[in-house]
Amino acid sequence: MRYAMAVDTLKCVGCSDCVVxxxxxxxxxxxxxxxxVVEVTDGTYPRLEIEIxxxxxxxxxxxxxxxxxxxxxxxxxxxxxxxxxxxxCIGCGACIASCPYDARYPHPDGYVDKCTFCLHxxxxxxxxxxxxxxxxxKCMYFGDLDDPNSPVSKVLKNRKYKTLIPEAxxxxxxxxxx
Amino acid sequence: MSxxxxxxxxxxxxxxxxxxxxxxxxLATGAVSGNASTEKIDSPEQNxxxxxxxxxxxxxQCAGWVYKDExxxxxxxxxxxxxxxCNGRFCPRGTGGVGQYYDEDRLKTPLxxxxxxxxxxxxxxSWDEALDYIAHRMQEIAxxxxxxxxxxxxxxSGGSHFGHMLKAFGSASITAPSFAQCRGPRxxxxxxxxxxxxxxxxxxxxxxxxxxxxxxxxxxxxMHNGQVQEMSDAIDRGxxxxxxxxxFSTAASKSKYWLPIKPATDLALLLSWIHVLIxxxxxxxxxVAKNTVGFEQLREHVRPFTPEWAYGITTIDPxxxxxxxxxxxxxxxxxxxxxxxHVTWYGDDTQRMRAVAILAALLGAWGRRxxxxxxxxxxxxxxPVPPFPVPRRQPTEAYGGKYPLANEVVSNxxxxxxxxxxxxxxxxxxxxxxxxxxxxxxxxxANTLKAIEALELLVVVDTMPVELTGYADVVLPECTxxxxxxxxxxxxxxxPNLALRMPAVQPKYxxxxxxxxxxxxxxxxxxEAWFPWKNIEEMLDWQLKQMGTSLEEMQRLxxxxxxxxxxxxxxxxxxxxxxxxxxxxIELYSSxxxxxxxxxxxxxxxxxxxxxGYYRLNYGRAPMHTFSRTANNPNLTDLMDExxxxxxxxxxxxxxLKTGQMVKLKNQDGKQSTFAIKVRVTERIRWDSVYMVHxxxxxxxxxxxxxxxxxxxxxxxxxxxxxxxxxxxxxxxxFVTFITEFEPNGKEAEA
Numbered sequence: 059m060r061y062a063m064a065v066d067t068l069k070c071v072g073c074s075d076c077v078v079x080x081x082x083x084x085x086x087x088x089x090x091x092x093x094x095v096v097e098v099t100d101g102t103y104p105r106l107e108i109e110i111x112x113x114x115x116x117x118x119x120x121x122x123x124x125x126x127x128x129x130x131x132x133x134x135x136x137x138x139x140x141x142x143x144x145x146x147c148i149g150c151g152a153c154i155a156s157c158p159y160d161a162r163y164p165h166p167d168g169y170v171d172k173c174t175f176c177l178h179x180x181x182x183x184x185x186x187x188x189x190x191x192x193x194x195x196k197c198m199y200f201g202d203l204d205d206p207n208s209p210v211s212k213v214l215k216n217r218k219y220k221t222l223i224p225e226a227x228x229x230x231x232x233x234x235x236x
Numbered sequence: 237m238s239x240x241x242x243x244x245x246x247x248x249x250x251x252x253x254x255x256x257x258x259x260x261x262x263l264a265t266g267a268v269s270g271n272a273s274t275e276k277i278d279s280p281e282q283n284x285x286x287x288x289x290x291x292x293x294x295x296x297q298c299a300g301w302v303y304k305d306e307x308x309x310x311x312x313x314x315x316x317x318x319x320x321x322c323n324g325r326f327c328p329r330g331t332g333g334v335g336q337y338y339d340e341d342r343l344k345t346p347l348x349x350x351x352x353x354x355x356x357x358x359x360x361x362s363w364d365e366a367l368d369y370i371a372h373r374m375q376e377i378a379x380x381x382x383x384x385x386x387x388x389x390x391x392x393s394g395g396s397h398f399g400h401m402l403k404a405f406g407s408a409s410i411t412a413p414s415f416a417q418c419r420g421p422r423x424x425x426x427x428x429x430x431x432x433x434x435x436x437x438x439x440x441x442x443x444x445x446x447x448x449x450x451x452x453x454x455x456x457x458x459m460h461n462g463q464v465q466e467m468s469d470a471i472d473r474g475x476x477x478x479x480x481x482x483x484f485s486t487a488a489s490k491s492k493y494w495l496p497i498k499p500a501t502d503l504a505l506l507l508s509w510i511h512v513l514i515x516x517x518x519x520x521x522x523x524v525a526k527n528t529v530g531f532e533q534l535r536e537h538v539r540p541f542t543p544e545w546a547y548g549i550t551t552i553d554p555x556x557x558x559x560x561x562x563x564x565x566x567x568x569x570x571x572x573x574x575x576x577x578h579v580t581w582y583g584d585d586t587q588r589m590r591a592v593a594i595l596a597a598l599l600g601a602w603g604r605r606x607x608x609x610x611x612x613x614x615x616x617x618x619x620p621v622p623p624f625p626v627p628r629r630q631p632t633e634a635y636g637g638k639y640p641l642a643n644e645v646v647s648n649x650x651x652x653x654x655x656x657x658x659x660x661x662x663x664x665x666x667x668x669x670x671x672x673x674x675x676x677x678x679x680x681x682a683n684t685l686k687a688i689e690a691l692e693l694l695v696v697v698d699t700m701p702v703e704l705t706g707y708a709d710v711v712l713p714e715c716t717x718x719x720x721x722x723x724x725x726x727x728x729x730x731x732p733n734l735a736l737r738m739p740a741v742q743p744k745y746x747x748x749x750x751x752x753x754x755x756x757x758x759x760x761x762x763x764e765a766w767f768p769w770k771n772i773e774e775m776l777d778w779q780l781k782q783m784g785t786s787l788e789e790m791q792r793l794x795x796x797x798x799x800x801x802x803x804x805x806x807x808x809x810x811x812x813x814x815x816x817x818x819x820x821x822i823e824l825y826s827s828x829x830x831x832x833x834x835x836x837x838x839x840x841x842x843x844x845x846x847x848x849g850y851y852r853l854n855y856g857r858a859p860m861h862t863f864s865r866t867a868n869n870p871n872l873t874d875l876m877d878e879x880x881x882x883x884x885x886x887x888x889x890x891x892x893l894k895t896g897q898m899v900k901l902k903n904q905d906g907k908q909s910t911f912a913i914k915v916r917v918t919e920r921i922r923w924d925s926v927y928m929v930h931x932x933x934x935x936x937x938x939x940x941x942x943x944x945x946x947x948x949x950x951x952x953x954x955x956x957x958x959x960x961x962x963x964x965x966x967x968x969x970x971f972v973t974f975i976t977e978f979e980p981n982g983k984e985a986e987a
Contacts, residue, residue: 068471068490069468069471069472069490071456071457071464071468071486071487071490071859072486072859073327073328073456073459073464073859073860074328074859074860074875074876075325075326075327075328075331075859077328077874077875078328078331078332078860078871078872078874078875079312079326079328079331081871081874082311082312082313082331082332082334082871083312088870088871088874089874091874099484099918099919099920101919102919103484103496103884103919103920103921103922103923104484104494104496106484106489106494106919106920107489108484108486108489108920110486110489191314191324191325192314192315192325192326192331193325194325194326194327194459194461194464194465194468195456195464195465195467195468196325196465196468196469197468
């Protein structure tokens with residue numbers, strides 16, 4: 059079991075529906091987010107390109123955040139999903155500093171929070187993560203990489219893709235379709 | 237203003253600390269506030285109670301489910317899988333609709349304008365008192381001037397309730413800015429060509445198209461949900477998208493062709509495309525011969541409009557004009573020239589939309605799969621009421637003789653007719669305004685304020701304190717769509733359908749549903765006969781039973797799709813198609829236009845260019861906001877809390893502007909923006925124009941998140957080019973320059 063997500067940069071319009079759907083689904087306080095949108099423009103008018111990416115925790119196989127956590131709050135859960143156990147977290151922020159993707163934020167209740175792939179509240183019930191199921195452009199694919207028939211396996215087989223900052227050596231599990 | 241109707245800041249109290257913006261580079265993260273504290277709930281889906289609704293954050297009206305947590309608080313809203321508007325997926329605004337309910341800046345209680353110590357202010361009132369006051373003033377005005385001197389300006393679901401009340405009272409002057417400030421020209425352009433309008437949601441078959449041309453539509457930034465979904469599928473299918481836009485829009489970045497057109501020259505490109513299709517015999521000959529009139533006149537008319545001619549005007553390479561025309565021809569008839577939505581630009585907009593319609597006709601796309609389908613809606617009977625009194629004057633008489641082809645009431649026509657003149661008999665004396673902030677919706681604010689100044693009564697019914705609320709005599713707080721029933725959504729679509737909105741929770745504060753307000757006001761006006769139902773549930777149930785369903789069933793389903801009455805989603809190729817035009821055919825040469833003294837074939841007119849040091853003010857939409865009405869929604873403000881000014885790097889160099897720098901703007905008439913706006917230096921815009929998202933720069937301090945954030949484009953649109961065909965307010969002939977030194981008074985003043 060290896061959960062992963064692929065985001066199609068050719069279809070994403072950057073509407074941020076994924077951000078607000080995650081906030082309402084996961085009670086993320088206003089002013090914070092577990093996922094966000096990045097837009098990169100290249101070129102000179104009128105020869106231009108834009109890449110739009112819906113980003114979140116990369117659920118790395120080799121996660122610096124899990125390695126540096128002094129209390130074991132950050133851990134690998136089912137399918138390699140990286141989670142934080144709030145009551146074990148002391149809010150030291152080491153994980154925030156160690157993450158190459160800036161995917162974590164200090165929750166006002168005193169612990170560090172981040173994307174969970176909606177593991178417990180949706181995925182375990184057979185639902186897609188909130189961001190995937192809300193996206194109006196259907197640009198996100200989620201599933202088990204060990205299952206060749208999962209949406210994410212199928213789309214990664216047929217499309218060109220990249221990961222972000224692969225040189226950090228974390229083996230990220232968030233893929234961007236090109 | 238030196239008048240009795242001065243702007244009242246509803247309350248200066250309670251403006252808490254506005255959170256400082258975090259210096260985040262992330263596009264979608266907004267201000268970071270440190271005081272939010274929410275309980276951590278990971279509720280299993282099945283524990284959440286859900287009720288159906290259809291969304292009111294924009295006109296698309298997607299049907300969805302409102303989920304509540306164990307404590308009965310609204311937790312989230314998601315799309316209804318059976319709904320053709322959204323296919324189970326809400327857009328960010330719909331998902332963020334919860335914020336409209338929770339917004340602590342909402343209007344909370346009725347307010348009546350009063351003078352204390354020589355100072356105008358609002359005092360809180362009970363509903364009974366506020367409605368008594370309005371009824372009394374309406375009766376006074378009716379006795380003095382006639383009931384037809386009361387007008388309703390509306391946008392959204394409240395309109396049907398207040399419109400019903402007003403019609404019973406004796407006025408038919410009911411208008412929405414969605415016609416003359418928005419989609420009017422396209423409806424008239426298509427009506428005069430095909431004898432039918434485009435409808436909303438638009439009847440364009442993106443699902444099955446092979447080629448879509450976006451000309452002035454930034455789909456994806458304007459989040460027309462079903463269309464964005466179908467466009468995304470079209471990208472997957474490899475359909476050709478051709479985007480014409482002076483700005484490198486999101487859609488342009490997804491397109492096979494981007495035509496970076498010089499602003500205000502779109503009609504020249506359209507005429508040239510028509511020229512290329514005809515000269516190369518690339519049009520659908522059988523379709524044109526069978527279904528159209530005026531082809532020979534059209535051929536003669538467009539003969540001079542070669543791609544080389546268009547190049548000199550539009551700056552688009554002639555080869556690209558030919559190549560894109562060939563793409564359309566190759567996809568014909570499964571091709572869409574997207575009619576767009578906000579198309580009131582330069583005052584010759586109906587003519588431009590006629591050219592769009594003609595192009596669609598030449599490609600044989602109207603009535604064809606992948607082009608423009610024939611939508612259908614239910615014949616839903618209304619609850620029986622006595623006939624409405626015949627008003628002594630129709631609203632069209634208010635702007636008598638003008639805008640002859642307008643097929644809806646022209647809002648700015650009523651606004652103009654409110655300003656008294658010697659020669660005009662009809663002046664409006666009272667306005668009821670529901671769900672639209674007219675000072676942001678109708679351009680030329682000075683004119684709108686002059687009209688407001690002349691009113692004897694202004695009633696504003698809204699959920700939020702907006703600019704217009706400050707000028708009201710009475711403010712009525714309606715509850716949000718999440719707290720009420722409304723009329724059934726009965727939309728034109730591929731399948732006829734109904735959607736129900738019901739309250740998920742009780743109205744917050746002392747706010748009330750629009751239907752209740754209209755019914756109670758009607759009772760005070762002695763119009764009970766027109767509101768014979770006990771409550772809205774009874775009325776809806778009666779309607780639903782006529783359709784073979786019931787309120788009880790709809791509460792469970794939310795949406796119900798019905799089979800089509802006619803099997804005519806696309807033309808039956810073996811039958812003669814009949815069009816609702818004078819000739820019964822598609823009129824390439826428009827007899828309606830000719831009969832009214834307008835050019836029967838579209839003519840390109842050069843529009844004014846920016847003076848030196850000025851830049852054309854272009855504006856558009858962001859996917860997370862609707863007009864100016866979501867600018868204070870906490871969830872959506874979190875995604876985008878201000879607009880920014882797009883400036884080309886060449887221009888920025890010339891003026892020494894840097895990304896993040898605050899500037900004020902001044903237009904060609906010397907009108908200066910109230911607040912400052914953050915510069916965004918980007919290659920995505922031409923050097924002859926600047927761009928901002930509409931709907932920001934609120935100056936009502938009661939909007940704690942929206943106040944002073946960004947610039948209100950409408951206040952800079954002082955020059956309006958009226959479309960003589962249908963009264964549309966062309967807004968894109970305004971030019972601005974930068975003011976780099978100023979006294980901070982908006983968001984930046986807080987720092």
